[in-house]
Amino acid sequence: MNEFLKVLLNIRSLRAAIRELPFEQLQEAKEKFDLVYNERAESVEQERAEQEERQRKLSEFTEMLQQAGIDPRELIGSAAAPAAAAATKSKRAPRPPKYKYQEDGQEKTWTGQGRMPKAIAEQVALGKDLNDFLI
Numbered sequence: 393m394n395e396f397l398k399v400l401l402n403i404r405s406l407r408a409a410i411r412e413l414p415f416e417q418l419q420e421a422k423e424k425f426d427l428v429y430n431e432r433a434e435s436v437e438q439e440r441a442e443q444e445e446r447q448r449k450l451s452e453f454t455e456m457l458q459q460a461g462i463d464p465r466e467l468i469g470s471a472a473a474p475a476a477a478a479a480t481k482s483k484r485a486p487r488p489p490k491y492k493y494q495e496d497g498q499e500k501t502w503t504g505q506g507r508m509p510k511a512i513a514e515q516v517a518l519g520k521d522l523n524d525f526l527i
Contacts, residue, residue, distance in 0.1 A: 491525040501527070 399405045410418060457464050489501030495511040502509050502525075508516075516522055 489527060491522070492527050493525050 399409050413421070454464050457467070487503040487505060490504040491502040491512065493500055493502065493509065493511050493515075495509065500509070500511075502512065512522070512525055515525075
């Protein structure tokens with residue numbers, strides 16, 4: 393918590409801080425605080441009203457569905473299936489190998505992505521060209 397909030401939320405600290413203010417500045421601060429408080433109260437009240445309206449509509453739609461003989465859970469199940477399919481990430485196709493090399497008597501491949509295999513790195517260090525390993 394920052395220092396301002398510590399002073400603001402502790403009555404003793406607030407009294408000590410305000411004691412040093414001239415009364416005119418205290419009145420001005422109170423007016424500004426009241427303005428900010430009223431704006432926030434209106435905002436919270438509007439959010440509550442919107443939430444209540446949303447709940448009212450939901451209950452109204454649920455009642456309409458029940459009157460039509462439709463279980464609301466059926467709608468959720470059918471709507472969730474396409475969303476679930478879209479939510480799963482599709483893997484991209486693996487990159488095709490670009491280089492072929494021998495390691496421990498086995499033929500292996502490398503896509504050219506990531507760290508160079510040790511067997512290729514050793515050969516390149518000895519003077520062999522990377523293009524020699526192309527498939």
